[in-house]
Amino acid sequence: MASDFKVSVILPMRNAAEWLPECLKGLLDQSYQDPFEISIFDDNSTDNSLHLVESFREQFAARQITLKVTQIKGGGPLGCGFAKNSAIKASSGEYLCFQDADDISHPNRIELQLQAAMGIPNVLVGSRFFRIPEDSTRRYTSWANRLTPQQLYTQIYTANGPTLIMPTWFCHRSLLQCGGFDETPGVPEDLILFYRHLNRGGSLKRVDEVLVTYRYHSQATTHSIQQETIWFHRLNRFSSCVLSEWNSFTIWNAGKQGRRFYRSLDAKLQKKVVAFCDVDSKKIANGFYIYEESSEVPKPRVPILHFRDASPPFVICVKLDLTGGEFEKNLQSLHLIEGKDYYLFS
Template sequence: MPVHNAAQWLEECLQSILNQDFPGSMELSVFDDASTDGSRKMVEDWRERLVMKGISLQISGHSSLIGCRVERFPEGSTERYTRWINTLSQEQLSTQVFTSHGPSIIMPTWFCSRMWFDKVGQFDEGGKGVPEDLLFFYHCLRQGLGVRRVDQCLLVYRYHEKLQPTLDTIWKLRVDFLQERVLSQWEGFTIWNAGKQGRKLYRSLCPANQKKVKAFCDVDENKIKKGFYTYEESKERPKPKIPVLHYKDATAPFIICVKLDMTGGVFEENLTSLQLQEGKDYYHFN
């Protein structure tokens, strides 16, 4: 039921819904179209009466960035990325926003209200190399927008070789956003991957967050036997040495720098075995 400044008619409308004699389960989904006359509160005041009649109530409004699933063309190009963008759960749309894949819903599918667009601000037109879609996506999250996806394929998305991102710029943006949104809330954490990507993340962190790194963890016996990663570029004396542990011996929370869908399911099984909650105990930064 779409509602826009309908307070004077809502009593009659909601009473008619309450009077329904349909014996099955019912849900009233109200979409508040930016009402300014108290319509939303009036509907909320009816919640208890509706629930007592067996009618569940959902009230929504303009508070999400909405995308959809896509078909990649030519078929088979960027296979892992396409699978990722199309299969994230609704919860993962909000937790897997730090990965190298970029926004968790693909930019050409975005819809949001004009009010939110004006509040977030326009795209950064700084020129070639500016990741304007990633910047806009981060600004949306900072403003409190949710992320939702219509689970239908509504776009054909063409791939070509000139789609080359500015990797260094995007890396810095991702690291800064991770530090702002996650690491600032943690007292300590483990980096899952003692290899190239994990060490690169460590070196990219600000000094305060570097000191929060309790350990690296891995499955590579050679890295684990070595015992430590020494930050050779550090100006500190003695140079920081970070323990390298087996993942079963490490403690949450984790920042995971392991690529998904690359180990035949082995990494995913290892992660599942720890019975952790994504968005609380770990975030992907692969």
């Protein structure tokens, strides 16, 4: 496909009138001087989103920014995956800049992310972000913005989702040749594409500047995805790419989250669990976790050890930043290598 533009902004929307003026103004104010395209797919909005988009058309034209709007009229919403794929299909840019209708791109976003992406084949580029309301997801925002380049790859199994958040994604068009976004209703289409990209040997890169204002609100589509569904996709990839390669491992957390993880494993992987470990003296004093739901006779009994007496590799089912730094100190004291001796599955 011949590219008419170097960059296409991919903007799916549904009933986004409350936020669109700020979103579109952010794209209008880009420091990137070459012509670019904004490909909008309207997912059957019932508010005045389309009218607001059209009100910006002349201003965009004056900046040599082409506005392309597509929609399928009638019926209910077709979903995030369908809307993103439709906007991509209607676009023609060599590079794709993903923009949610409720977020704001900072003026140098396209310029800096294009610089980061050029010359690196099959790279998914993200950026740091600012969250509004500012204290709405403090721990999540801190986690995402502080990840090291290596942790972009190792911390992909936490409940936080992709280590590069989707509203900051920027990539070459060819990256979507893996089939685009999953259009099945109720699935985490961003996480699925993220894992698929890594499965194909794709690389990750973050521009370490704040290039997006990422809005948190009750109507965000993120809230429509069941946590159990996300858990399934995380566990499925973790099992096939990590646990299947280990001969044995220890689950760090003998409490609710560690036991849930153990029960979620298939029988073959459960047999690889040599112990739980913890710091809670009461749990350790119990000696064993007995898997009562098992059909095996006798029931599986997994030892519970103090973390200093346990052996790596570890699957860590402990949430970060909730123990006043004690867990992090304990982990650091073992001098382990993340991605080799342990993975987080919190």
